[in-house]
Amino acid sequence: MSSQEQGKFIVVPEGSVTTPKGFRAGGLHCGLKKTERHDLGAIVCEVPAAAAGVYTLNAFQAAPLRVTQESIAQDGKLQAMIVNSGNANACTGQQGEDDARAMRAAAAKALGLEVHHVGVTSTGVIGELLPMHKVLGGIEELPQRVKTDGGDDFCQAILTTDLVQKMTCVRVSIGGHDIHIAGAAKGSGMIHPNMATMLGFITTDAKIESQHLQLLLNRVTDNTFNMITVDGDTSTNDMVVVMASGLAGSETLNPQHPDWEAFAAAFQYVGEYLAKAIARDGEGATKLIEVNVVGAESDNAARAIVKSIIGSSLVKSAVYGADANWGRIIAAVGYSGQSVNVNTVDIRLGDITVLEQSRPVKFDEEQALAYLKTDTIHIHVNLHMGSGKATGWGCDLTYDYVRINAAYRT
Structure with a gap:
């Protein structure tokens, strides 16, 4: 075997x-x-x-x-x-x-x-x-x-x-x-x-x-x-x-x-x-998105922030378009309903740091574009507030999602 x-x-x-x-x-x-x-x-x-x-x-x-x-x-x-x-x-x-x-x-x-x-x-x-x-x-x-x-x-x-x-x-x-x-x-x-x-x-x-x-x-x-x-x-x-x-x-x-x-x-x-496997096979999806959040006040807070990010239509659309728009990610962190220190957030796309201590980091746009065109995207968020951590999975949002669901019964 x-x-x-x-x-x-x-x-x-x-x-x-x-x-x-x-x-x-x-x-x-x-x-x-x-x-x-x-x-x-x-x-x-x-x-x-x-x-x-x-x-x-x-x-x-x-x-x-x-x-x-x-x-x-x-x-x-x-x-x-x-x-x-x-x-x-x-x-x-x-x-x-x-x-x-x-x-x-x-x-x-x-x-x-x-x-x-x-x-x-x-x-x-x-x-x-x-x-x-x-x-x-x-x-x-x-x-x-x-x-x-x-x-x-x-x-x-x-x-x-x-x-x-x-x-x-x-x-x-x-x-x-x-x-x-x-x-x-x-x-x-x-x-x-x-x-x-x-x-x-x-x-x-x-x-x-x-x-x-x-x-x-x-x-x-x-x-x-x-x-x-x-x-x-x-x-x-x-x-x-x-x-x-x-x-x-x-x-x-x-x-x-x-x-x-x-x-x-x-x-x-x-x-x-x-x-x-379910997230990767999302209707019309072309990419799996994995979101890792660390440094939250608790595991429950980290889970809520993960869900906010992977559930964001704007984040999902940006991943589909290979757009390194980290502003959509931090916005999802901010409206998650969890306590966040607005001065200590780090964000990475794979190994590419785009935000450090809540301040933009200059990065290679071509390198980010190449990474976001791969079929598995890792988004890392560190809040630097505690020991809470969580991981979740989603997929990109594509034109095919609308096509599939517009005709589900027919």
């Missing part, structure tokens, strides 16, 4: 959500999308897996999210996640609730599982009822489509305006046992922190109780999925779900276990990889 070292864990390039022991996945086309691309998928575990989830803060939370939360709440376990793309089943009233429950019941019957061990989620157009005859027909076919090498088919089934699939896998040694953590996600537009518009699915064969898995997911979400933005919109359907089969044969993990931090670091890598 070819692999790549990343600190205490190893990246498995060919891995997928089915690499952890006990998992199968798959996808198919049931007719929700106009094209023949897959639009219905599933991840299935051999055993009821410890589960945890995080969900959108949008007040209009879609029906499938409520159904999935209900399933996990029963005994902290899931054995399957069913997902459709092409229709969000959001803002669809009681019928939407009934349809989400019908999806759950149909999947449980088809796969021979307890109903409360099935979660469901949807992504796509808001406000349209699911064509349930198509969905239920597809669910009947799913048992024949889920397999140990079905990770790619599952990834295709969850895409909407995404241009690329987003998947990663790592291996970490826990008590002498190889543990795998894998993730798949979709997300391209309506991306904004708390949470970004996205669906994320993480599988692991670690043995871990649901409550500890939930605590870890919350922590990683705050530093990854909640630190990306594309367009400032938070969707109705955002969700990340983790399933842990416990089949790797290791001891039960908890925060007191000597290998907990190694496991947490590997888990953090999976979340960060998927978050950055």
Whole structure:
């Protein structure tokens, strides 16, 4: 197995959500999308897996999210996640609730599982009822489509305006046992922190109780999925779900276990990889923007400033145009709502210093232009006020973003 070292864990390039022991996945086309691309998928575990989830803060939370939360709440376990793309089943009233429950019941019957061990989620157009005859027909076919090498088919089934699939896998040694953590996600537009518009699915064969898995997911979400933005919109359907089969044969993990931090670091890598992949694949995007803020009064202040910068349409537009207009960056710092010493701010674009102690620094415009034409842009801000720090990710704002979203339903 070819692999790549990343600190205490190893990246498995060919891995997928089915690499952890006990998992199968798959996808198919049931007719929700106009094209023949897959639009219905599933991840299935051999055993009821410890589960945890995080969900959108949008007040209009879609029906499938409520159904999935209900399933996990029963005994902290899931054995399957069913997902459709092409229709969000959001803002669809009681019928939407009934349809989400019908999806759950149909999947449980088809796969021979307890109903409360099935979660469901949807992504796509808001406000349209699911064509349930198509969905239920597809669910009947799913048992024949889920397999140990079905990770790619599952990834295709969850895409909407995404241009690329987003998947990663790592291996970490826990008590002498190889543990795998894998993730798949979709997300391209309506991306904004708390949470970004996205669906994320993480599988692991670690043995871990649901409550500890939930605590870890919350922590990683705050530093990854909640630190990306594309367009400032938070969707109705955002969700990340983790399933842990416990089949790797290791001891039960908890925060007191000597290998907990190694496991947490590997888990953090999976979340960060998927978050950055979503930001890089923002609708119409040509560049990934990473913003690092240090020297803030607190980590929370640093996070707020990061989000202000990566959420600025003017900053995003300047990056698209390769314009080293640092004035847009410091303006975003200033309106972040956080305490700032207006005399001590440093800003760098990559290695190019453009502001020092809040005073302009003469820099080579041609060098800055060449840097800003690359596909990954790093913006560094040092406030020189404290030890708070944070990192977040976004993308540039292009003409294609408007084109894609002007015709989303048509």
